[in-house]
Amino acid sequence: MFNAVIRRWFAWLVAALVVCSAGVAEASSGHKVPDLRQDPTKSTRSRAATIKIPLTVHIAASEEHPLATLRRLEQAIERANEALRPFQIEVVIHEIRQMPEGFGSITRRRDRRRIAQYAPTDGSVHVFMVDNLELRGGRRGDRSVRGLHWRYRGVLKRLRQREYVVVSGDAPATTLVHEIGHLFGLPHHDGEQNLMCSCRRGPLQIFTSGQGQTIRRGAAAFVGR
Numbered sequence: 001m002f003n004a005v006i007r008r009w010f011a012w013l014v015a016a017l018v019v020c021s022a023g024v025a026e027a028s029s030g031h032k033v034p035d036l037r038q039d040p041t042k043s044t045r046s047r048a049a050t051i052k053i054p055l056t057v058h059i060a061a062s063e064e065h066p067l068a069t070l071r072r073l074e075q076a077i078e079r080a081n082e083a084l085r086p087f088q089i090e091v092v093i094h095e096i097r098q099m100p101e102g103f104g105s106i107t108r109r110r111d112r113r114r115i116a117q118y119a120p121t122d123g124s125v126h127v128f129m130v131d132n133l134e135l136r137g138g139r140r141g142d143r144s145v146r147g148l149h150w151r152y153r154g155v156l157k158r159l160r161q162r163e164y165v166v167v168s169g170d171a172p173a174t175t176l177v178h179e180i181g182h183l184f185g186l187p188h189h190d191g192e193q194n195l196m197c198s199c200r201r202g203p204l205q206i207f208t209s210g211q212g213q214t215i216r217r218g219a220a221a222f223v224g225r
């Protein structure tokens with residue numbers, strides 16, 4: 001009789017503990033879900049769809065010969081996707097165009113405006129691969145002479161919303177993704193291991209998770225506009 005009571009009580013206790021731990025599991029997962037969402041590398045992997053960014057690549061030419069090789073372009077795109085993958089963003093080539101003669105060297109404000117005519121607001125990111133890039137008289141924009149993110153800030157209707165990036169002939173493979181970072185809203189960063197540092201060197205630079213979130217917001221706004 002005593003044993004039977006003990007057994008029944010024990011069975012009840014086990015059942016109560018199971019219910020209780022289930023409650024705890026539910027409660028803790030209920031708390032953890034929002035935490036996971038704050039971590040872009042986890043939330044994007046499990047929940048968010050990949051944002052694909054089409055690139056229209058314009059290759060400058062001299063005497064009808066392209067001034068950049070497809071290999072250089074591929075390396076820059078591979079490097080960009082390596083950095084963007086943790087945030088579920090991918091850049092893909094939409095189209096490659098050869099530019100007319102006369103755009104191998106982009107140095108003056110006038111040159112930057114002239115190439116804007118080739119960068120209509122068509123849902124793609126326009127990338128110009130030129131031989132030489134200098135920022136003579138450029139008050140704003142990237143200080144580096146190997147890459148540039150240009151956005152029109154004036155009042156001319158024909159140039160409204162126009163923006164593009166330029167990569168020079170001596171740019172490292174990280175320049176394209178650095179400029180795409182600017183295009184999607186990132187400022188410079190001081191860390192040598194950060195892709196948004198002008199001081200970056202070597203193959204190991206990354207975006208922080210905070211930068212990844214900013215880029216993702218920028219990319220979503222870009223494809224949705």
Ligand SMILES: [Zn+2]
Pocket residue numbers: 142143144178182188198
């Ligand atoms: Zn920059």
